[in-house]
Amino acid sequence: MTVPGNWYLILSAILFSLGVIGVLVRKNVIVMFMSVEMMLNAVNLSFVTFSRMLGDIGGQVLVFFVLVVAAAEVVVGLGIIVSIFRRRVGVTADDLHILEG
Amino acid sequence: MGSLLLGVIAKPDLIVFLAAALVVVAGGIGVISYRNPVHSALSLVMTMFGIATLFIEQNAQFLAAVQIIVYAGAIVVLFLFVIMLLGVDRAEVFSRERIRAQRPLAAVAGVVTLGEILILGHATWATGAKAATGPVGNSSDNVFKIAQVVFSTYLLPFEATAILLVIAVLSAVYLSKRVVVNVDEALEAPLEVASSSDEESFDEVTTPKTSSENDDEVYEV
Incomplete structure (x- = not known):
C-alpha cells in the first residue's frame, strides 16, 4: 500500500464537509437527504481506512452495519417525504413552515 | 517535474487513489450544486462508485460490492423513484430566502467543519492499541474474515439489524397508506388531498378537529 492512510482520511473529511454544506444550503428535502447519505459514505470510507491502518476487520464489519442502517433510514425517510408531499405541491424545506413554533 | 510525474506513474495505487478521489469530490460537488434533483442523484451514483473503488x-472487496449493489443499485434508484413519483424534478428557486444570508453562513460552517476535522486528525488518538476483533485478511479471504466476525462476535447486532429491517x-407500508382524517371532507372532494395547492386545505386536512367542531359542521351540512 503506497498511498498513506492520512490521504484517505483527508478525502473523507472533504466529502463529509461537502455533505454538511449540502444539508445547510439546499432547500429541496430530497437533495438534503442525499447529502446525508454522502456524509454516511464519508464516515464509511474513514472506517475502512482505520480498518486497514489498524489491521483490524472490525471497521469493515461496522461499515456493513452502517449500510444496513442507512438502507432502513432511506426507506423510512423517503416514506415520510412521500406522505408529506402527497398532500403538498411544495418540494422545499421552506414549504414545511407549518413545523415552525 | 518530470521526475515527479515519473514517480506518480510508477505507483499504480497512487494513480487509482487520485482518480477515485477526483471522482468522489466531483460527484460530491455535483450533488450539492446541481439544481435538478435528478442530476444530483446521478452525481451521488458517481460518488458511490468512487468510494467503492477506494x-x-x-x-x-466485499464492502465494495455491497456498496455498489445497495447504494448505487437500490438507494439511488429509490431516490429517483421518489423524485419521479412526486414530480419534484423542478429546479428549485434559489432567490427566495427565508433566512437572510443562509448560504454564505452555510459555506462558512462547512469550511469550519472541515478545519475542525483536519485539526482533530492531528491530535493523538485516544487508543492507539490495535483492536482484537480479528485480523484483516488478504485480498482473497476478505468475505471469509468478515463472515467469521459477523457470525461470532457481532451475532447479536446482526440479528438486531434483521429486526430493524422488518421495522423499516x-x-x-404504514407511511404510504392513505389516511383520511375527515370523512365529510373526503366526501366533498375526494381528489383534493392529492392536488391541493393552497395552505388552507393542508391545514384543514391535517389538523385534527375537536369533536364539537365536527358535530357542528355535520349538523350545518
Whole structure:
C-alpha cells in the first residue's frame, strides 16, 4: 500500500464537509437527504481506512452495519417525504413552515 | 517535474487513489450544486462508485460490492423513484430566502467543519492499541474474515439489524397508506388531498378537529 492512510482520511473529511454544506444550503428535502447519505459514505470510507491502518476487520464489519442502517433510514425517510408531499405541491424545506413554533 | 510525474506513474495505487478521489469530490460537488434533483442523484451514483473503488484499493472487496449493489443499485434508484413519483424534478428557486444570508453562513460552517476535522486528525488518538476483533485478511479471504466476525462476535447486532429491517418495511407500508382524517371532507372532494395547492386545505386536512367542531359542521351540512 503506497498511498498513506492520512490521504484517505483527508478525502473523507472533504466529502463529509461537502455533505454538511449540502444539508445547510439546499432547500429541496430530497437533495438534503442525499447529502446525508454522502456524509454516511464519508464516515464509511474513514472506517475502512482505520480498518486497514489498524489491521483490524472490525471497521469493515461496522461499515456493513452502517449500510444496513442507512438502507432502513432511506426507506423510512423517503416514506415520510412521500406522505408529506402527497398532500403538498411544495418540494422545499421552506414549504414545511407549518413545523415552525 | 518530470521526475515527479515519473514517480506518480510508477505507483499504480497512487494513480487509482487520485482518480477515485477526483471522482468522489466531483460527484460530491455535483450533488450539492446541481439544481435538478435528478442530476444530483446521478452525481451521488458517481460518488458511490468512487468510494467503492477506494474500498477495493483498501482490500475491502466485499464492502465494495455491497456498496455498489445497495447504494448505487437500490438507494439511488429509490431516490429517483421518489423524485419521479412526486414530480419534484423542478429546479428549485434559489432567490427566495427565508433566512437572510443562509448560504454564505452555510459555506462558512462547512469550511469550519472541515478545519475542525483536519485539526482533530492531528491530535493523538485516544487508543492507539490495535483492536482484537480479528485480523484483516488478504485480498482473497476478505468475505471469509468478515463472515467469521459477523457470525461470532457481532451475532447479536446482526440479528438486531434483521429486526430493524422488518421495522423499516412495516413503517414504509404504514407511511404510504392513505389516511383520511375527515370523512365529510373526503366526501366533498375526494381528489383534493392529492392536488391541493393552497395552505388552507393542508391545514384543514391535517389538523385534527375537536369533536364539537365536527358535530357542528355535520349538523350545518
